[in-house]
Amino acid sequence: MRDFDLFLLDHAACEKKASAMAMGMVAHYPDRKQLVRAMIDLALEELEHFSQVYHLIEIRNLQLGADEKDPYINQLLKQARHPSDLYFLDRLLLAGIIEARGCQRFHCVAQNLRDEKLKQFYKQLATVEAKHHHIFIQLAQTYFNADEVETRLTELLHIEADIVSRLPIRAAVH
Numbered sequence: 090m091r092d093f094d095l096f097l098l099d100h101a102a103c104e105k106k107a108s109a110m111a112m113g114m115v116a117h118y119p120d121r122k123q124l125v126r127a128m129i130d131l132a133l134e135e136l137e138h139f140s141q142v143y144h145l146i147e148i149r150n151l152q153l154g155a156d157e158k159d160p161y162i163n164q165l166l167k168q169a170r171h172p173s174d175l176y177f178l179d180r181l182l183l184a185g186i187i188e189a190r191g192c193q194r195f196h197c198v199a200q201n202l203r204d205e206k207l208k209q210f211y212k213q214l215a216t217v218e219a220k221h222h223h224i225f226i227q228l229a230q231t232y233f234n235a236d237e238v239e240t241r242l243t244e245l246l247h248i249e250a251d252i253v254s255r256l257p258i259r260a261a262v263h
């Protein structure tokens with residue numbers, strides 16, 4: 090919160106990557122109709138968020154930075170297993186977890202902002218992001234059986250909690 094400008098730049102990068110990631114799913118799994126529709130809608134929504142955050146950046150006369158690897162996302166995506174069906178399940182669950190964590194972070198930010206307009210913006214964002222994690226978990230349940238989804242989700246949640254606990258505190262979403 091002490092360097093909110095820096096946080097905003099990181100947040101913008103996250104929204105941009107979320108939109109690109111959703112379109113990446115469309116490119117990888119063009120034959121899965123439910124996924125394609127859900128990911129097109131998600132890509133649009135994340136792009137809209139990027140546009141909104143970029144508006145805040147413009148108002149503050151800041152400038153977007155070059156894309157940097159996010160250490161949280163990087164470590165998390167390494168957990169995806171490699172035979173292609175397991176990879177598909179893991180990518181869906183990891184995406185769902187990333188959405189849930191983002192939602193939690195926006196809640197924290199909203200709670201700690203003093204500016205009423207910004208507070209409302211982050212509150213509303215947290216509400217929207219809360220729906221996103223369901224999209225991925227539901228897709229996982231569409232393409233895999235419930236027990237398999239549940240077991241792997243529990244494993245990945247433990248791994249994610251461990252990764253998060255080791256990350257340094259910085260002015261960023263993660």
Ligand SMILES: [Fe+2]
Nearest residue numbers: 104107135138
């Ligand atoms: Fe978003």
Ligand SMILES: [Fe+2]
Nearest residue numbers: 107188218221
């Ligand atoms: Fe999202």
